[in-house]
Amino acid sequence: MKLSHPEVVDEVLKLMQPRELKLFTAGPVACFPEVLEVMRSQMLSHRSPEYSALHRDTVLRLAEFLEARRATVLLAPCSGTGFMEASIRNAVTPGGKVLVTSVGVFGDRYVEVVESNGRRAVVLRKPLGEPILPEELDEALRRNSDVEAVTVTHNETSTGVINPLKELAKVAKEREKLVFVDAVSSMGAADVRVDEWGLDIVFSSSQKAFGVPPGLAMAAVSEEVFEKAGKIIDRGWYFDLIALREDLIKGWSTPSTPPIPQVAGLNAALRIIEKIGGKNPWLEMHERRAGRVRSKVVELGLELFAKPGFYSPTITVVKTPMGLKSSDIYKSLRGRGFEIAMGYGPVKETTFRIGHMGYITDQDIDHLFKELSDVLRNLKRG
Numbered sequence: 001m002k003l004s005h006p007e008v009v010d011e012v013l014k015l016m017q018p019r020e021l022k023l024f025t026a027g028p029v030a031c032f033p034e035v036l037e038v039m040r041s042q043m044l045s046h047r048s049p050e051y052s053a054l055h056r057d058t059v060l061r062l063a064e065f066l067e068a069r070r071a072t073v074l075l076a077p078c079s080g081t082g083f084m085e086a087s088i089r090n091a092v093t094p095g096g097k098v099l100v101t102s103v104g105v106f107g108d109r110y111v112e113v114v115e116s117n118g119r120r121a122v123v124l125r126k127p128l129g130e131p132i133l134p135e136e137l138d139e140a141l142r143r144n145s146d147v148e149a150v151t152v153t154h155n156e157t158s159t160g161v162i163n164p165l166k167e168l169a170k171v172a173k174e175r176e177k178l179v180f181v182d183a184v185s186s187m188g189a190a191d192v193r194v195d196e197w198g199l200d201i202v203f204s205s206s207q208k209a210f211g212v213p214p215g216l217a218m219a220a221v222s223e224e225v226f227e228k229a230g231k232i233i234d235r236g237w238y239f240d241l242i243a244l245r246e247d248l249i250k251g252w253s254t255p256s257t258p259p260i261p262q263v264a265g266l267n268a269a270l271r272i273i274e275k276i277g278g279k280n281p282w283l284e285m286h287e288r289r290a291g292r293v294r295s296k297v298v299e300l301g302l303e304l305f306a307k308p309g310f311y312s313p314t315i316t317v318v319k320t321p322m323g324l325k326s327s328d329i330y331k332s333l334r335g336r337g338f339e340i341a342m343g344y345g346p347v348k349e350t351t352f353r354i355g356h357m358g359y360i361t362d363q364d365i366d367h368l369f370k371e372l373s374d375v376l377r378n379l380k381r382g
């Protein structure tokens with residue numbers, strides 16, 4: 001029997017990518033060529049010394065990037081939401097209360113995760129486009145002193161708002177609360193200092209700012225969380241943080257099979273960051289890129305959705321001009337070879353989103369805006 005059938009490669013690629021699109025998505029984002037290259041390697045056993053070496057090297061590099069020397073960095077075979085669920089199951093007593101801060105769809109997802117796991121959510125919600133301010137969190141904690149933890153969406157991907165994480169964590173820590181951070185669309189592009197800011201669980205997904213395909217979730221977890229988890233019996237199996245840490249310590253691996261190609265891809269992304277000079281130049285590149293996108297939005301006479309001062313470094317949300325639909329803008333740009341992201345949640349048709357994570361060049365941005373300008377002109381003409 002012939003085992004080699006090279007023609008299937010073309011068949012599958014035609015199915016999934018009939019033509020190449022430039023991605024300005026909210027994730028999965030365009031991956032670095034080096035990341036894709038290392039992911040093509042033949043598999044190895046996740047119990048082999050070679051995999052342990054890869055896992056260890058990746059964890060140590062990520063810990064360095066996140067400034068997590070006291071906290072434990074974990075990799076898990078799931079998307080970011082897995083760690084959202086893990087935070088509640090491992091570090092909140094069944095029936096216990098959590099203060100969920102919400103500035104959009106992903107804050108609201110945390111509410112659902114809390115409640116569907118038999119805990120109670122107290123919600124501090126702001127109008128869409130606005131951040132949570134430290135004094136607002138302080139007041140909410142004063143009124144709800146019995147909550148065990150506070151959740152923060154670092155970067156709300158649906159509105160393009162970045163919350164002042166350092167200041168919010170300070171307020172929560174002063175009131176001795178655990179701090180859980182959804183950094184899915186910020187980790188890798190915005191500063192996150194796990195130990196210094198006192199963050200207890202910070203999690204993200206591979207398909208966002210590190211520019212790696214989906215399937216791997218990353219988290220940094222504090223000692224306080226492991227202590228609390230030890231007292232919670234029904235914390236489940238798949239998202240048991242203590243079990244994840246045990247396998248890390250025993251053999252630099254995971255209890256269930258990890259997505260080995262994504263771990264290799266993340267390792268390559270972390271090495272690229274190092275080659276360009278480390279964390280600070282890398283974060284500055286994201287700030288510059290986001291600034292370039294925002295100024296081009298304004299040049300086109302369009303309005304930004306987020307409140308000034310809280311603009312996301314990874315995604316820019318734009319108000320759809322009166323009389324136009326964001327789905328039409330999205331479809332027209334796709335026709336011209338660019339995939340942006342539609343609006344999300346309650347602002348689905350009144351906004352559209354331009355992601356700027358992953359493998360994007362300044363020329364790509366300029367080209368996108370040239371096409372966007374043309375698309376808007378044509379749509380307005382009707």
Ligand SMILES: Cc1ncc(COP(=O)(O)O)c(C=O)c1O
Nearest residue numbers: 079080081106157182184185205
């Ligand atoms: C802020 C935020 N939180 C959570 C998620 C969910 O992440 P995942 O799909 O990796 O579980 C997303 C995905 O876009 C997100 O942007």
